Amino acid sequence: MSTSRILHLAQIIAAQTALVDEHISNSGVAAPSFEADAPIEPIQKSNAEVERARVSAVEASIELRQLLEGPIKLILPESNFAPLAAIYRFKIATAVSPEGSTSFTDIASKCGLLEHDVRRLIRYASAHHRCFQESEKGRVSHTAASKLLAENEQIGHLMGLTFAECWPAHSRSLDAMAQKSEEPNVSGFSLANSTRLNMFEFLAQNPDRAQRFAGAMSTTSQASLDALATYFDWANLPDGGTVVDVGGAQGHVSVSLAQRFPQLRFVVEDMQEVVKDAHNKIPDGLKEKIRLVAHDMFTEQPIKNADVFLLRYVLHDWPDKYCVKVIEGLAPALKQGAKVVIQDHLLPEPGSLSLLQEMMIRSMDNIMLSLFNSREREVDDWKDLFNRAHGKQWVVSVTRVKENPSTGIIVAEWLGDLES
Numbered sequence: 001m002s003t004s005r006i007l008h009l010a011q012i013i014a015a016q017t018a019l020v021d022e023h024i025s026n027s028g029v030a031a032p033s034f035e036a037d038a039p040i041e042p043i044q045k046s047n048a049e050v051e052r053a054r055v056s057a058v059e060a061s062i063e064l065r066q067l068l069e070g071p072i073k074l075i076l077p078e079s080n081f082a083p084l085a086a087i088y089r090f091k092i093a094t095a096v097s098p099e100g101s102t103s104f105t106d107i108a109s110k111c112g113l114l115e116h117d118v119r120r121l122i123r124y125a126s127a128h129h130r131c132f133q134e135s136e137k138g139r140v141s142h143t144a145a146s147k148l149l150a151e152n153e154q155i156g157h158l159m160g161l162t163f164a165e166c167w168p169a170h171s172r173s174l175d176a177m178a179q180k181s182e183e184p185n186v187s188g189f190s191l192a193n194s195t196r197l198n199m200f201e202f203l204a205q206n207p208d209r210a211q212r213f214a215g216a217m218s219t220t221s222q223a224s225l226d227a228l229a230t231y232f233d234w235a236n237l238p239d240g241g242t243v244v245d246v247g248g249a250q251g252h253v254s255v256s257l258a259q260r261f262p263q264l265r266f267v268v269e270d271m272q273e274v275v276k277d278a279h280n281k282i283p284d285g286l287k288e289k290i291r292l293v294a295h296d297m298f299t300e301q302p303i304k305n306a307d308v309f310l311l312r313y314v315l316h317d318w319p320d321k322y323c324v325k326v327i328e329g330l331a332p333a334l335k336q337g338a339k340v341v342i343q344d345h346l347l348p349e350p351g352s353l354s355l356l357q358e359m360m361i362r363s364m365d366n367i368m369l370s371l372f373n374s375r376e377r378e379v380d381d382w383k384d385l386f387n388r389a390h391g392k393q394w395v396v397s398v399t400r401v402k403e404n405p406s407t408g409i410i411v412a413e414w415l416g417d418l419e420s
């Protein structure tokens with residue numbers, strides 16, 4: 001008798017979980033737990049093999065659950081994020097004592113809410129998200145998830161981005177979509193905030209929210225910086241060669257490249273409010289090599305004859321016609337052989353990545369839609385942008401990053417001059 005799909009999935013889960021469990025016993029690390037003292041990373045001291053086993057068990061669990069729950073549940077998933085949004089907004093996690101427990105009455109009074117609302121929010125979050133537990137009736141204590149929310153500033157920023165910015169934007173993205181616009185201010189975000197500004201313009205006028213957004217964005221993984229360093233031949237650029245980091249925020253990527261490739265000099269360009277005072281954040285040893293300047297990338301590039309113009313996770317924030325404008329703005333500054341180097345998401349062929357990777361990149365693509373009316377791009381979409389901006393003058397190559405295949409490095413070499 002052949003094994004059914006559900007049994008096969010259950011076997012994968014059993015076998016892969018056994019590998020993870022063996023790692024846990026052999027290395028003497030904590031087992032995954034919902035308790036408040038559980039570490040943030042579910043599996044400590046993991047390695048590539050253990051991580052593969054963990055991911056494979058998670059993916060099989062998702063498919064098994066979907067099969068066992070059936071198609072109605074697939075199209076009617078739980079989709080009420082108001083409880084988590086309220087927990088973030090009313091700072092409910094910090095109202096719960098770090099040790100021991102706190103009554104619903106005390107939480108309600110600290111947060112300025114009705115007790116019966118607090119009770120239902122917490123009981124929902126506890127059942128759906130393992131966020132808080134009712135250790136005894138009427139008294140709330142932390143789980144690993146709620147403790148993180150109370151104590152980890154970075155997670156707080158990410159919760160803010162998710163529930164105070166993305167969630168309202170998602171719900172209005174349908175109205176934006178119906179307008180079939182290619183303008184960045186016709187987005188779910190702009191409609192949700194009743195503004196005619198695009199998200200970057202809006203944040204520039206709302207410093208607290210801009211700071212929260214920057215805080216949420218501030219974790220750049222080392223693996224992503226490694227990919228940028230290894231998938232383009234920076235070492236081969238000439239001594240004293242110039243890299244212009246367009247939309248480079250406060251220079252963290254240029255700092256990383258300057259540390260690895262000391263022969264290079266960098267100019268970081270971003271909006272005035274982003275670069276002002278940012279020079280203080282450049283490490284002392286690199287201050288000579290990294291200059292920060294205010295520049296609007298939709299206008300002509302002022303730094304002429306640089307060797308590389310880097311656009312790292314910049315163009316995915318913009319609709320196509322604006323990306324073409326950025327590339328056209330670079331053209332007058334380019335010498336023959338200059339390169340535009342892009343590190344960004346690279347949409348896969350549907351079904352070619354693992355389930356978790358596919359879910360992540362499709363989520364990201366739809367977040368881009370809601371926040372910016374922009375998009376993630378496939379290989380041909382990237383080539384098309386250069387085609388639309390002085391097409392004959394570019395040789396474009398697109399390389400998928402093996403270690404993180406939903407991202408890529410796009411290199412466009414400038415062949416000629418604008419007159420030819």
Ligand SMILES: C[S@@+](CC[C@H](N)C(=O)[O-])C[C@H]1O[C@@H](n2cnc3c(N)ncnc32)[C@H](O)[C@@H]1O
Pocket residue numbers: 200220246247248249250253269270271274295296297298311312313314317
């Ligand atoms: C997603 S962040 C990427 C930052 C950085 N390149 C990185 O890889 O971490 C996009 C950046 O584009 C900048 N930006 C947005 N509009 C801009 C404009 N008109 N001119 C220059 N930079 C802009 C934002 O301020 C932000 O720093």
